[in-house]
Amino acid sequence: xxxxxxxxxxxxxxxxxxxxxxxxxxxxxxxxxxxxxxxxxxxxxxxxxxxxxxxxxxxxxxxxxxxxxxxxxxxxxxxxxxxxxxxxxxxxxxxxxxxxxxxxxxxxxxxxxxxxxxxxxxxxxxxxxxxxxxxxxxxxxxxxxxxxxxxxxxxxxxxxxxxxxxxxxxxxxxxxxxxxxxxxxxxxxxxxxxxxxxxxxxxxxxxxxxxxxxxxxxxxxxxxxxxxxxxxxxxxxxxxxxxxxxxxxxxxxxxxxxxxxxxxxxxxxxxxxxxxxxxxxxxxxxxxxxxxxxxxxxxxxxxxxxxxxxxxxxxxxxxxxxxxxxxxxxxxxxxxxxxxxxxxxxxxxxxxxxxxxxxxxxxxxxxxxxxxxxxxxxxxxxxxxxxxxxxxxxxxxxxxxxxxxxxxxxxxxxxxxxxxxxxxxxxxxxxxxxxxxxxxxxxxxxxxxxxxxxx
Amino acid sequence: xxxxxxxxxxxxxxxxxxxxxxxxxxxxxxxxxxxxxxxxxxxxxxxxxxxxxxxxxxxxxxxxxxxxxxxxxxxxxxxxxxxxxxxxxxxxxxxxxxxxxxxxxxxxxxxxxxxxxxxxxxxxxxxxxxxxxxxxxxxx
Numbered sequence: 053x054x055x056x057x058x059x060x061x062x063x064x065x066x067x068x069x070x071x072x073x074x075x076x077x078x079x080x081x082x083x084x085x086x087x088x089x090x091x092x093x094x095x096x097x098x099x100x101x102x103x104x105x106x107x108x109x110x111x112x113x114x115x116x117x118x119x120x121x122x123x124x125x126x127x128x129x130x131x132x133x134x135x136x137x138x139x140x141x142x143x144x145x146x147x148x149x150x151x152x153x154x155x156x157x158x159x160x161x162x163x164x165x166x167x168x169x170x171x172x173x174x175x176x177x178x179x180x181x182x183x184x185x186x187x188x189x190x191x192x193x194x195x196x197x198x199x200x201x202x203x204x205x206x207x208x209x210x211x212x213x214x215x216x217x218x219x220x221x222x223x224x225x226x227x228x229x230x231x232x233x234x235x236x237x238x239x240x241x242x243x244x245x246x247x248x249x250x251x252x253x254x255x256x257x258x259x260x261x262x263x264x265x266x267x268x269x270x271x272x273x274x275x276x277x278x279x280x281x282x283x284x285x286x287x288x289x290x291x292x293x294x295x296x297x298x299x300x301x302x303x304x305x306x307x308x309x310x311x312x313x314x315x316x317x318x319x320x321x322x323x324x325x326x327x328x329x330x331x332x333x334x335x336x337x338x339x340x341x342x343x344x345x346x347x348x349x350x351x352x353x354x355x356x357x358x359x360x361x362x363x364x365x366x367x368x369x370x371x372x373x374x375x376x377x378x379x380x381x382x383x384x385x386x387x388x389x390x391x392x393x394x395x396x397x398x399x400x401x402x403x404x405x406x407x408x409x410x411x412x413x414x415x416x417x418x419x420x421x422x423x424x425x426x427x428x429x430x431x432x433x434x435x436x437x438x439x440x441x442x443x444x445x446x447x448x449x450x451x452x453x454x455x456x457x458x459x460x461x462x463x464x465x466x467x468x469x470x471x472x473x474x475x476x477x478x479x480x481x482x483x484x485x486x487x488x489x490x491x492x493x494x495x496x497x498x499x500x501x502x503x504x505x506x507x
Numbered sequence: 508x509x510x511x512x513x514x515x516x517x518x519x520x521x522x523x524x525x526x527x528x529x530x531x532x533x534x535x536x537x538x539x540x541x542x543x544x545x546x547x548x549x550x551x552x553x554x555x556x557x558x559x560x561x562x563x564x565x566x567x568x569x570x571x572x573x574x575x576x577x578x579x580x581x582x583x584x585x586x587x588x589x590x591x592x593x594x595x596x597x598x599x600x601x602x603x604x605x606x607x608x609x610x611x612x613x614x615x616x617x618x619x620x621x622x623x624x625x626x627x628x629x630x631x632x633x634x635x636x637x638x639x640x641x642x643x644x645x646x647x
Contacts, residue, residue: 191537
């Protein structure tokens with residue numbers, strides 16, 4: 053829970069210059085924590101609320117279920133696959149709904165972008181389905197453009213989902229072809245308005261445009277996190293994701309780290325990966341089959357499928373923790389399954405894909421079973437606990453030790469803990485990171501700098 | 508549990524009506540768009556988050572942010588209420604006025620009443636000085 057204290061920083065002072073120096077992870081600067089801090093009410097209540105992840109689960113889960121109830125009226129089921137993956141993702145994080153972890157919010161928004169995009173042109177024109185037909189009347193290019201704007205928001209929530217922004221090329225090119233300059237400028241403007249505060253905060257928090265990416269080195273300020281630390285942090289993310297657990301092994305070749313990464317996965321995660329590979333085969337097969345029959349798959353959906361594949365590749369190379377890319381991993385099996393259900397007329401290839409899909413479902417089952425069991429066990433154990441009927445369970449608090457960092461006392465968790473607290477401010481998860489710093493001025497907003505920089 | 512439910516209700520109301528306000532403005536430039544309830548809530552959540560990020564550059568996110576949220580949400584609620592009143596004046600117009608809020612199929616007939624009740628209670632709670640009779644002047 054290294055994020056918690058960032059919510060407290062948002063509430064107390066907004067930001068501290070160079071705060072990424074006292075805890076490097078502050079540099080990631082997820083916008084999700086801004087959302088969480090607005091509805092935390094730490095300034096009002098003794099125990100701050102942490103309900104935003106649950107709220108997003110409720111909203112997107114509701115949307116997904118409502119869409120799936122209209123399943124029969126859909127001309128194609130790419131959108132339904134997205135809705136199903138939203139529901140599976142919610143099942144996956146259900147027992148951690150109270151956590152303001154940044155990847156939950158980011159991936160829920162990413163899943164919504166994918167599912168809503170995939171649902172374009174899905175409704176039949178049946179007059180009986182007023183609401184669906186109403187949605188169908190929306191201009192698909194404008195809808196894609198708005199979802200592209202939302203994907204820039206996802207980028208500010210979690211940079212590992214950044215490639216979703218590539219989807220913006222589809223509506224962008226279409227609007228440019230139609231020479232609708234005003235609309236292009238309006239959407240660009242919206243994207244800039246969304247990304248700008250993220251970049252400005254990055255500048256103040258870490259001195260980098262995007263931390264820990266050191267490829268863009270624009271600023272030379274005294275609170276800047278040293279490049280060596282940023283590179284080390286980036287290497288840590290990669291190597292921990294790959295199961296190597298040692299930043300020094302960043303240059304390990306792919307053929308060597310893939311077996312290590314595979315061994316580090318849980319059984320049900322391995323089966324999910326196998327299901328993903330099978331779904332790729334089915335999707336490719338169906339794509340070629342549709343092309344041969346001169347009934348190609350819809351371009352809008354194909355473009356998003358391509359973005360999902362690119363996002364999966366980016367996730368695999370950059371930060372291959374299953375939980376960081378789960379939404380991208382859940383979509384292909386669901387899409388392959390629904391694509392097969394759409395098949396009219398059976399031939400040898402359909403039967404082959406059907407068998408493969410059956411095998412794929414068999415592989416997804418342990419993943420679903422694991423989290424379903426988690427969720428039901430949790431519900432059985434805690435549902436209607438008298439202790440929490442009125443108030444929410446408060447944030448956990450670790451024992452801390454005070455560290456003198458320049459003019460300020462920074463709290464750090466006492467060994468063996470490495471969690472940050474909400475209740476202590478300012479504080480860090482790692483004492484050695486804070487001990488490399490000193491204060492920059494008289495107030496906390498003046499922040500911290502690394503002792504080796506800006507002397 | 509109760510605090511969580513109340514918190515969700517508050518977040519939903521603030522995000523929904525902030526989303527309504529933003530889409531009122533957007534509809535001037537992008538005719539033919541009909542966002543559903545979920546899309547309105549998502550829009551509101553995005554706007555509030557981005558606003559909080561901007562504010563955090565200068566100061567902490569405390570009661571100041573709630574004032575901003577409530578102002579935006581009340582403005583959105585009043586606009587929705589105005590739209591509903593305008594719609595009511597026409598035969599069968601009330602349903603038309605709220606049709607754009609049910610395009611994703613989440614809110615049916617009962618949903619309309621629920622949303623209207625929401626608008627009214629929200630405006631009544633947080634806009635005691637708003638001249639409700641003059642809201643139509645704000646309708647785009």
